[in-house]
Amino acid sequence: MPASPCMLVVLPQVVALCTYPDLLDSPRFPPDAKDRARRILQSCGGQSLGSYSASQGVSCIREDVARYIERRDGGIPADPDNIYLTTGASDGIASILKILVSGEGTARTGVMIPIPQYPLYSAAISELNAVQVNYYLDEEHCWALDVSELRKALYRAKEYSNPKVLCIINPGNPTGQVQSRRCIEEVIHFAWEEGLFLLADEVYQDNVYSEDCQFHSFKKVLHEMGPEYSGTVELASFHSTSKGYMGECGYRGGYMEVLNLHPDIQAQLVKMLSVRLCPPVSGQAAMDVVVNPPKPDEESHQQFIQEKEAVLSSLAHKARLTEELFNQVPGIQCNPLQGAMYAFPRIFIPPRAVEKAEELHTAPDMFYCMRLLEETGICVVPGSGFGQRDGTYHFRMTILPPVEKLRRLLQSVKDFHVRFLDEFS
Amino acid sequence: MPASPCMLVVLPQVVALCTYPDLLDSPRFPPDAKDRARRILQSCGGQSLGSYSASQGVSCIREDVARYIERRDGGIPADPDNIYLTTGASDGIASILKILVSGEGTARTGVMIPIPQYPLYSAAISELNAVQVNYYLDEEHCWALDVSELRKALYRAKEYSNPKVLCIINPGNPTGQVQSRRCIEEVIHFAWEEGLFLLADEVYQDNVYSEDCQFHSFKKVLHEMGPEYSGTVELASFHSTSKGYMGECGYRGGYMEVLNLHPDIQAQLVKMLSVRLCPPVSGQAAMDVVVNPPKPDEESHQQFIQEKEAVLSSLAHKARLTEELFNQVPGIQCNPLQGAMYAFPRIFIPPRAVEKAEELHTAPDMFYCMRLLEETGICVVPGSGFGQRDGTYHFRMTILPPVEKLRRLLQSVKDFHVRFLDEFS
Numbered sequence: 001m002p003a004s005p006c007m008l009v010v011l012p013q014v015v016a017l018c019t020y021p022d023l024l025d026s027p028r029f030p031p032d033a034k035d036r037a038r039r040i041l042q043s044c045g046g047q048s049l050g051s052y053s054a055s056q057g058v059s060c061i062r063e064d065v066a067r068y069i070e071r072r073d074g075g076i077p078a079d080p081d082n083i084y085l086t087t088g089a090s091d092g093i094a095s096i097l098k099i100l101v102s103g104e105g106t107a108r109t110g111v112m113i114p115i116p117q118y119p120l121y122s123a124a125i126s127e128l129n130a131v132q133v134n135y136y137l138d139e140e141h142c143w144a145l146d147v148s149e150l151r152k153a154l155y156r157a158k159e160y161s162n163p164k165v166l167c168i169i170n171p172g173n174p175t176g177q178v179q180s181r182r183c184i185e186e187v188i189h190f191a192w193e194e195g196l197f198l199l200a201d202e203v204y205q206d207n208v209y210s211e212d213c214q215f216h217s218f219k220k221v222l223h224e225m226g227p228e229y230s231g232t233v234e235l236a237s238f239h240s241t242s243k244g245y246m247g248e249c250g251y252r253g254g255y256m257e258v259l260n261l262h263p264d265i266q267a268q269l270v271k272m273l274s275v276r277l278c279p280p281v282s283g284q285a286a287m288d289v290v291v292n293p294p295k296p297d298e299e300s301h302q303q304f305i306q307e308k309e310a311v312l313s314s315l316a317h318k319a320r321l322t323e324e325l326f327n328q329v330p331g332i333q334c335n336p337l338q339g340a341m342y343a344f345p346r347i348f349i350p351p352r353a354v355e356k357a358e359e360l361h362t363a364p365d366m367f368y369c370m371r372l373l374e375e376t377g378i379c380v381v382p383g384s385g386f387g388q389r390d391g392t393y394h395f396r397m398t399i400l401p402p403v404e405k406l407r408r409l410l411q412s413v414k415d416f417h418v419r420f421l422d423e424f425s
Numbered sequence: 426m427p428a429s430p431c432m433l434v435v436l437p438q439v440v441a442l443c444t445y446p447d448l449l450d451s452p453r454f455p456p457d458a459k460d461r462a463r464r465i466l467q468s469c470g471g472q473s474l475g476s477y478s479a480s481q482g483v484s485c486i487r488e489d490v491a492r493y494i495e496r497r498d499g500g501i502p503a504d505p506d507n508i509y510l511t512t513g514a515s516d517g518i519a520s521i522l523k524i525l526v527s528g529e530g531t532a533r534t535g536v537m538i539p540i541p542q543y544p545l546y547s548a549a550i551s552e553l554n555a556v557q558v559n560y561y562l563d564e565e566h567c568w569a570l571d572v573s574e575l576r577k578a579l580y581r582a583k584e585y586s587n588p589k590v591l592c593i594i595n596p597g598n599p600t601g602q603v604q605s606r607r608c609i610e611e612v613i614h615f616a617w618e619e620g621l622f623l624l625a626d627e628v629y630q631d632n633v634y635s636e637d638c639q640f641h642s643f644k645k646v647l648h649e650m651g652p653e654y655s656g657t658v659e660l661a662s663f664h665s666t667s668k669g670y671m672g673e674c675g676y677r678g679g680y681m682e683v684l685n686l687h688p689d690i691q692a693q694l695v696k697m698l699s700v701r702l703c704p705p706v707s708g709q710a711a712m713d714v715v716v717n718p719p720k721p722d723e724e725s726h727q728q729f730i731q732e733k734e735a736v737l738s739s740l741a742h743k744a745r746l747t748e749e750l751f752n753q754v755p756g757i758q759c760n761p762l763q764g765a766m767y768a769f770p771r772i773f774i775p776p777r778a779v780e781k782a783e784e785l786h787t788a789p790d791m792f793y794c795m796r797l798l799e800e801t802g803i804c805v806v807p808g809s810g811f812g813q814r815d816g817t818y819h820f821r822m823t824i825l826p827p828v829e830k831l832r833r834l835l836q837s838v839k840d841f842h843v844r845f846l847d848e849f850s
Contacts, residue, residue, distance in 0.1 A: 012445040012475065019707075020441035026453065050437065050673035087512055087677070090701055098552075123700040127523075248475035250706035252512070275548040276515055280705035281675035282444075 008246055008307045010300050011289040014040070015251070018049050018285045032298035040285050049281040055274040057085025057255070058281065061288045065255050068291035072205075073220035084256050084269070085287060087279045088249070089203045089240040092256040094124045096236050099268050100165050100197055101130045110163030112153060112196070114145065116344065116386035116394070118173045131161035136389060139346065142335045143177035147186045154194060166196040171204040171215070171339030174386050174396040176319075178213040178338040184221045192233050200237040203254075206244035209316035210338040219257065235259040241286045243341065245311040253283035253290070315341070318399040318406055325410040329417050342396050344383070347417070349393045353424035365393040371420065376412045433671055433732045435725050436714040439465070440676070443474050443710045457723035465710050474706040480699040482510025482680070483706065486713045490680050493716035497630075498645035503682065509694070510680050510712060512704045514628045514665040517681040519549045521661050524693050525590050525622055526555040535588030537578060537621070539570065541769065541811035541819070543598045556586035561814060564771065567760045568602035572611045579619060591621040596629040596640070596764030599811050599821040601744075603638040603763040609646045617658050625662040628679075631669035634741035635763040644682065660684040666711045668766065670736040678708035678715070740766070743824040743831055750835040754842050767821050769808070772842070774818050778849035790818040796845065801837045 010033060017023050017037035024034050043060035045051035056062065062080040069078035086092035101109045110131040113121045125132045135153040137143040145168070157163045168187060170179045179187075191198045200218040208215050218237055223230045236258045242249035261269070293308075294300040319337035326334035331348035349357075349364045357367035365382035372395075373379055383394030401409060435458060442448050442462035449459050468485035470476035481487065487505040494503035511517035526534045535556040538546045550557045560578040562568040570593070582588045593612060595604045604612075616623045625643040633640050643662055648655045661683045667674035683691070718733075719725040744762035751759035756773035774782075774789045782792035790807035797820075798804055808819030826834060 015707075016441040016445035016448065019444055020437040022453070023441065023448075026451075028447070028451065044675070048675065050675045052667075052674045087705065088702060094701070120700055123696075127697070127700075242477075249477045250469070250473065250475045250703070252703070252705040271548075272552070275545055275552075276519070277513060278675070278677070280512065280677040280708055282440075282707040283705055 008304060008311070010294055010304050011241075011246055011248055011286055013300075014289050015282055015285050018044075019282065021047070030299040032294055032300050036289065036292070037285075040288055044281060049285060051281070053085075053278045053281050053284060055270070055276070055278050057083070057279060058284050058288075061085060061284050062255075064288050064292040065257075069217075069219065069257060073217055073223070076220055076223045078219075078257065082258050082261075084258070084273065085279050085284050086238075086254040086256055087283065088242060088252040089201065089238040089254040089256075090120050091252075091279070092236075092238050092254055093120060093199065093201065095269065095272060096199065096256065096258075097124050097130075097165065098128060099265055099272065101125075101128045102268075107160075107162040109165070110157045110161035111165045111167060112150070112157070112163060113167045114169060114172070114175075116174055116383065116388055117167075118169060118201070119385055121167055122387070131157065131163075133157040133161065133163055134387065137172070137175055137177070139335065139389070139392070142338070143172055143175040143344075145179060145183055145187065147183075147190050150187070150190055154196075163194075164197055165199055166191055167199045167201065168218070169201040170218075171207060173201075173204065173340050174342045174344040174381075174383075174394075175335070176337040176340045176342055176344060177335070178208050178210065178215060181214075181216045181221060184216055184218060185225060188218065188222055188225060188229060188233060192229055197234045198236070200235060202237050203240040203243045204340040205239060206312075207315065207341060208339040209312075209319040210336055213338045215339070219259065222259070230259075232260060234261060236261075239290075241283065241290050244290060245308045245315075246286075246290050247311075248286050248290075251283040251286040252280055253285075253287035254279075255287060255291075314403065315399065318403055321403070321407065322397075322399050322410060325407070325414065329414045331421055332414075332417060337399065341398050341400060343399060344386075344394050344396050347393050347395065348421075350421060350424040353420065356424070365395060368393065368420065369395055372413065372416050375419075376416050378409055378412060378416075380413075433729060433736070435719055435729055436666075436671055436673055436711055438725075439714050440707055440710050443469075444707065446472070455724040457719055457725050461714065461717070462710075465713055469706065474710060476706070478510075478703045478706050478709060480695070480701070480703050482508070482704060483709050483713075486510060486709050486716075487680075489713050489717040490682075494642075494644065494682060498642055498648070501645055501648045503644075507683050507686075508680055509683070509698065510678075510704050510709050511663075512679065512708065513667060513674070513677040514626065514663040514679040514681075515545050516677075516704070517661075517663050517679055518545060518624065518626065520694065520697060521624065521681065521683075522549050522555075522590065523553060524690055524697065526550075526553045527693075532585075532587040534590070535582045535586035536590045536592060537575070537582070537588060538592045539594060539597070539600075541599055541808065541813055542592075543594060543626070544810055546592055547812070556582065556588075558582040558586065558588050559812065562597070562600055562602070564760065564814070564817070567763070568597055568600040568769075570604060570608055570612065572608075572615050575612070575615055579621075588619075589622055590624055591616055592624045592626065593643070594626040595643075596632060598626075598629065598765050599767045599769040599806075599819075600760070601762040601765045601767055601769060602760070603633050603635065603640060606639075606641045606646060609641055609643060610650060613643065613647055613650060613654060613658060617654055622659045623661070625660060627662050628665045628668045629765040630664060631737075632740065632766060633764040634737075634744040635761055638763045640764070644684065647684070655684075657685060659686060661686075664715075666708065666715050669715060670733045670740075671711075671715050672736075673711050673715075676708040676711040677705055678710075678712035679704075680712060680716075739828065740824065743828055746828070746832065747822075747824050747835060750832070750839065754839045756846055757839075757842060762824065766823050766825060768824060769811075769819050769821050772818050772820065773846075775846060775849040778845065781849070790820060793818065793845065794820055797838065797841050800844075801841050803834055803837060803841075805838075 062083040066078040241253035334345035357364040380395040487508040491503040666678035759770035782789040805820040
């Protein structure tokens, strides 16, 4: 798991002011940070982060989230009543899956997830005793999602389960692809045809690096497809304070926006969330800064823009560097890192190393990653933790280290890989 | 749900310093608050609250929790490895119940809970599709827990389920009783005999008001009963930043201490918690201040002690006042509020009001509480939300409002009750 990739100063400033409002008269803080803090506190019980909030979240923060979504999606309206603040995105995803899976019926509920996937999904599905329905991303085409693969996976799954949910991760984790608008349209059409609930994990929406890629939200595309779609397809989309250019994961801030939720499901959701009282209020305040950053006429704006651009251009640089250096290594193939924060290169593991791993009762990519760790101290996650096509091997590595350190790491991986090939060929 | 009952200044000071470490050179903060913040930050990834922590929680905070438990329990050792930081106590309770219920077997798992109970328990049991096994607290004896009642409830439940867990809330919510040491010993002996997992909800451990009562932790009593018990009985106990004299519920800080956990259960717990990444790190920092408050030789100590004593003596005063005023009302009977933060008086509802409620398809105590709300604006929770013996009626009211306001509220409830009796007799 990544540590905080950066710290934009405005977020901790606002959260600190909310935490200890005595600081509101301190000259150390810019006036707009204080205004933000005052506004959040006015909407908090007892004007304090130390009180419970409503289970759905502090109202003015839900309003700010709705305004953010409207700006992001070119003015398509967002309703604060459809916004639920959560304890990071994971909590929202686990909550909505729990409700969708808990319905009556004889067949177990199927949940479609990409392979490779972020293991929150497989873990939640297993905890809920639902059926994991895999659809494979197309590594040959930059991890694209192909609707014919979705259709095949769905029809196979219908033989032994009741598939109700389709999960999409865009930009992809661990795969780093950014979906095209056309692909999203096809996915929405498929969900509409098949009556599937769409769960769009969009936590990397601010992390797009390839110049020929752009983030399109499922909400926006759904709306643009017209009322036949936008009035019927059930959608939950997720965002978080943990990624983007802020990367403040420790606060556990997040939100989900729901659309076309069946009233029974909505009632269950409200009930379930109220049992857990409320998401951490400091995480809610952090979320507010993410969705409502300094505006051009505010004191913090210039510094904010500089910091934001520094973070994003550094990530973009490291994304290109990583792809380039991996692809120079014989036996490593790496798709472009279009977005998110990870490389997920395919690695060639020689048959003799595969046999050795089998002797040790471990997966070949786990064997590879353990050897890498032992020889270089570099810790990457084997592809088998995310899922991959049989006979292919990968690992996930973050691009968060500073650029010079990352360059050294990549060189070490390269040297290791060459030695590994030598040893086992 | 209660708002923050108070704010002791040291807690938000430390959390603000951790949130925005630039403040560590500010003269506005006492040196010991800065030392606390520095120590916490040194144990945080990237020295920041904005990074993920280990899933079990920040190590130095788990150490502070262990030292707190040792001081509380007269030196009985506590192991930081047995401490898990949580997102409030609710999250810990729901997590451990989930694991205990998920085992194999044909009969559904039974979970014993007190009636009246805090509804987190009934909700979690229902979500998990486990069997709720009620044992009744003895209202005639100040809501005491009688082991013969536990035994009866267990034997009945064995006919249709596999009871594995015994939940205790001490001090009681909503009932406010504080268990005697002898009672706790009997409960532990019963759990030992029957092989039950003990789940001790001790979030009100600092909220004891009656002079003839004292909080005894299950951990301490278990240890004092000797190795036959302390080496075998499985126990999880819970605490939180939300209650006590700090009352900082919005941070969602909490911890659980586990003892004698089966290694398989422990492994499942670690796996489950790691899927959710980590509890909010600012809540962890808040928990640190609760378990490691200013010491006598530190600058903040005098103010801390004054604030703490003011909060606790005010709560004690309001506890007595509430009992006294309720018991002056004909048709209201209120047990002493020995601890926690609530009164749970028994109310006499005349048969004609019960009939009226039945006509309206509502519970008689719900009818009463809605009338109270409509006529006075006072919101209390009907006893049927917590469970109560058939034919008895109660409501839960917090004692958190300032004393003069509380006095006026109690007077309004009294006037309402007299009018209600008049109307329906």
